[in-house]
Amino acid sequence: MDQYKRLSQDFYNNDTLTVSKRLLGKRVVRNLNGVILEAMIVETEAYIGTIDAAAHSYRGMTDRNKIMWEDGGRLYVYQIYGMYFCMNVITEPRGTPAGVLIRAVEPLQNIDTMARLRKIDLSKTKPIALTSGPGKVCQALGISKADYGTNLIIDNNITITEYKDINQSQIAISPRINIDYAPEAAKNPWRFFIKDNPYVSRHKNNSRLF
DNA sequence: ATCAAGATTACCT
DNA sequence: GGTAATCTTGATA
Secondary structure (H helix, E strand, C coil), X not given: CCCCCECCHHHHCCCHHXXXXXXXXXXXXXXXXXXXXXXXXXXXXXXXXXXXXXXXXXXXXXXXXXXXXXXXXXXXXXXXXCCEEEEEEECCCCCXXXXXXXXXXEEEECHHHHHHHCCCCCCCCCHHHCCCCHHHHHHHHCCCHHHCCCECXXXXXXXXECCCCCCHHHEEEECCCCCCCCCCHHHCCCEEEECCCCCCCCCHHHHCCC
């Protein structure tokens, strides 16, 4: 590791909306068999346990979502549509199920390896296609269900560190993406992203800045 | 045992 | 703008 500090247990054992905002500008460090992939978080969504009909934890504990009841700083990985994975950073102390979906990152190091994992030829396709969406993020960083439950505070395969200071004026807020199955919850402005960052997933909701 | 649905993406017109 | 791809999971019987 270099000069940037890992985020602490206290960082994660916190209010989910606060953690969602504070994760912007932080750096994901992924050790993939000795190859270090690094990327900055640029887009997040909060999923808030028992009050949020869009959250997997809303209807209680299952085999899939049980990690959400653990302490913050754990990794919740699930498969979607039979072919993609999504990664969530668990928040709040043990017993309170909540997490933050990492929707987009900006590649920083070993971008060629990310392109290979994404099966993208960077001479033909724009680099923003690499990591501008939750399924793309996991594919580019080689994250799958094998990483379910990773402890970001002590584990060496995946961690998150300080990186760039993002102030409030650089953060845009919108409703969350693709949660039509929970129309009431979809009204909550619980998506956060860095304004004008090219890696933020493109969507009509981007125009609604609070 | 069966079955519908999904915190998505790539590709098509 | 629209839709196919693809399969684990959770709910119901």
